[in-house]
Amino acid sequence: MWNIILSQLSALVELRDFACERDERILFSSLNAIFYAGQVVQILGANGSGKTTLLRVLAGVSPDYQGEILWQGQALATCAWEYTNASLYLGHLPGIKKSLTPLENLRWYAAIQGGVGDEVLLQALAEVKLAGYEDTLCYQLSAGQLRRVALARLVFSTAKLWILDEPFTALDKAGAMLLEARLAGHAAAGGLVLVTSHQDINVPDLLQLNLQDFALAHAKLHTAGYQETSAHG
Amino acid sequence: MGNSPSLFWSTLRRDLILAFRHKGDMINPLVFFLIAISMIPLGIGAETALLMRIAPGIIWVMALLATLLSLDNLFRSDFDDGSLEQLLIAPYPLFFSVLAKVLVHWLATGLPLTLLAPLLGVMLSLPANAFVALCCSLLIGTAAMSLIGAVGAALTVGLRKGGLLISLIVMPLYVPILIFGANGVQAAAVGQDYTMQLAVLGAGLALALVLAPLAAAGALRVSVNG
Numbered sequence: 001m002w003n004i005i006l007s008q009l010s011a012l013v014e015l016r017d018f019a020c021e022r023d024e025r026i027l028f029s030s031l032n033a034i035f036y037a038g039q040v041v042q043i044l045g046a047n048g049s050g051k052t053t054l055l056r057v058l059a060g061v062s063p064d065y066q067g068e069i070l071w072q073g074q075a076l077a078t079c080a081w082e083y084t085n086a087s088l089y090l091g092h093l094p095g096i097k098k099s100l101t102p103l104e105n106l107r108w109y110a111a112i113q114g115g116v117g118d119e120v121l122l123q124a125l126a127e128v129k130l131a132g133y134e135d136t137l138c139y140q141l142s143a144g145q146l147r148r149v150a151l152a153r154l155v156f157s158t159a160k161l162w163i164l165d166e167p168f169t170a171l172d173k174a175g176a177m178l179l180e181a182r183l184a185g186h187a188a189a190g191g192l193v194l195v196t197s198h199q200d201i202n203v204p205d206l207l208q209l210n211l212q213d214f215a216l217a218h219a220k221l222h223t224a225g226y227q228e229t230s231a232h233g
Numbered sequence: 234m235g236n237s238p239s240l241f242w243s244t245l246r247r248d249l250i251l252a253f254r255h256k257g258d259m260i261n262p263l264v265f266f267l268i269a270i271s272m273i274p275l276g277i278g279a280e281t282a283l284l285m286r287i288a289p290g291i292i293w294v295m296a297l298l299a300t301l302l303s304l305d306n307l308f309r310s311d312f313d314d315g316s317l318e319q320l321l322i323a324p325y326p327l328f329f330s331v332l333a334k335v336l337v338h339w340l341a342t343g344l345p346l347t348l349l350a351p352l353l354g355v356m357l358s359l360p361a362n363a364f365v366a367l368c369c370s371l372l373i374g375t376a377a378m379s380l381i382g383a384v385g386a387a388l389t390v391g392l393r394k395g396g397l398l399i400s401l402i403v404m405p406l407y408v409p410i411l412i413f414g415a416n417g418v419q420a421a422a423v424g425q426d427y428t429m430q431l432a433v434l435g436a437g438l439a440l441a442l443v444l445a446p447l448a449a450a451g452a453l454r455v456s457v458n459g
Binding site for chain 1: 239240242243244247250251254255310313314315316318319321322323324325454457458
């Protein structure tokens, strides 16, 4: 009994009979899933199976979907404002201006979130091992360092839901480990991480959702491809 | 959230820094404006009476073309590096973010064009009593053109080669601004009252200020999604 109540309380995102299509091709359908606070969920699937599409829909960039998205048990339409406030999306494109310095880039993101001072941003840059680069133009940074600038947003983010599309791209081993630790830390602090990656993610209690189980050809074979395993219990 | 005003100012500040770091993009339309107008007397001869008559029209047409030239960059770099997506999903009305970007665009092109115009007026021997009208009409007109242009830029930002398409979308909407702007300066040049033309331009600007960011915001959502 308590278990059920607890899990209902911490169910952050729920997808009901969810389907996406792109260019009139159904990517996946009949996707039913509940994501709980405290989980790190890796979205799997071959190239073109709809991972990015799913994340873009969840981030609110794209409104093209069928089915229902629920945020903490409420339909998204009724709590869109809370949802956008509580989610952070990092896409394929890092969203970093190359003619700005890392600090100037982060200042803009800090303004979206509100109430983050420069000292917090400098600390965030230090945490992604970019101390000393805060006044270098991002033109002069490598691809991996650019990715780190974008990932520095995770350090000062107050969002509960992290939607990360291929965040490990261009990161070196140390950077990947740093990011894994951050994802695990976010989950432990009661957050939810939805992440796509083609490499293995080394995080305790990692859950995997394979979108190919919901591709049209298989849609009828699997009634529930996503095994609900709550990591918080 | 109480962060509503801060993202407007933050976007404004960020884009101003970007505008100053990309001086080339800012100077291009100005150089075009300068060169195109200096070519006119060379092409048709330095006959004062003739130049005086065509000066308002020439300056206005060139200002319009220079604005058009700079529109493609309005959302392009944001689209390419992914910060446009972030702007769309920010918990903040897109209307104001778009307004901030348009304001920077105007500060970087419309305002310098307006400031440069009197100089070119001298070159085209524009009568002295038309200078105030020229500056006022360009000040209002370029702002309206930046706003309307944002809609075209937002519609075409997802396309690889949007440049020509922007012109086709935006040009018809620029026609009334051009007519009233050039006509106002013309009226001032022959000593007539030009309040009516300025008032119409002002009304156009007010209308564009309310409607254009809305339309651009909607167009951006479509473009980013496509």
